[in-house]
Amino acid sequence: MSDAFQVQIMRLPGNEDIPLPQKMSELASGFDLYAAIGEPLTLAPGDRALVPTGFALAMPGALEAQIRPRSGLAFKHGITTLNSPGTIDADYRGEVKVLLINHGREPFVVQRKERIAQMVFQLVPSIRLLEVSSLDDTERGAGGFGHTGTK
């Protein structure tokens, strides 16, 4: 794909055996992320942990990356990302990390190299905020939070 955005990825020292983020099917939206932990990590019900991935990125300024949960882990074990979707800024050069939380009823053990979340790249439009003193009228107006009914 010649028109693909090029995103640089750098393995961080000590993670040579951790797979790089990987799409698990041809048209998958997300690259699955692998836990770059030394020892298994136990998340008790309600616990959260920042899980390293072993890599850092440099992407074009028009992009961001979102860290999203894996549905299977959420459905089967109640494991999700607490700050969902996590935001990776284009200018971030630190290690990408995944903030997992256990919403399940059982302890969950994260294993080294386990696929814990997925990373989806998105275009971020260039926006300039313009301060004004009034806004145009709309049918909805200020109605929200169930204004149109809940059924």
Ligand SMILES: O=c1ccn([C@H]2C[C@H](O)[C@@H](COP(=O)(O)OP(=O)(O)OP(=O)(O)O)O2)c(=O)[nH]1
């Ligand atoms: O799930 C995440 C969320 C964030 N980050 C990194 C990349 C991101 O660019 C940076 C800052 O994230 P965010 O802006 O969401 O956090 P903040 O609390 O606003 O921190 P900061 O003041 O550093 O922007 O932390 C991750 O590695 N994983």
Ligand SMILES: [Mg+2]
């Ligand atoms: Mg921030």
